[in-house]
Amino acid sequence: MITPARLRTAALALPRAVEKPHFEWASFRVDAPKGKVFCTLPPHHEFANVFLTPDEQRMVCEAEPDIFFPVPNKWGEKGATSIWLKACDAATLRSALVMSWRHAAPAKIHAELRL
Incomplete structure (x- = not known):
């Protein structure tokens, strides 16, 4: 089970990640020119959203x-995909966050990601 605190820790561990409000939701973004949102967390904390390609979305939804x-x-x-936090483990969450982060981050900072 992933708690909101664990989600924040995992999201903010990615390069140049910052947390900013997005209406009533928390959003995690890449703090770089042309950096985008890679994860959102609503106030009820039942799920989080990541932003994948449609093919990646199909893959994760079929696999899990x-x-x-x-x-x-x-x-x-x-490709926007929700993650049930109570059903998720840390490794699965990190994998989804990394996929989403890669789409949100400018290509020139991809090398900062340490797997």
């Missing part, structure tokens, strides 16, 4: 249907 599901709106059609 009890953990991952598409966001049920237009964002979900573009």
Whole structure:
């Protein structure tokens, strides 16, 4: 089970990650020119959202249907994917965060990621 504190720790461990509010939600972003949001956490903390490609989304949803599901709106059609935090473990969370971070971070800072 992933707690909000564990999610924050994992997200903020990625290079240049910062937490900023996004309406009532927490968002984790890459603090770089053209850096984007790579994870959001709603106030109820039941799930978090990451931003994958549609192919990555299909892969994780098929591999772990009890953990991952598409966001049920237009964002979900573009790859936005929810993670049930109570069903997730630390390694699965990190993998999803890294995939999402790679899309949010400018290519020139990808080398800062240590796996």
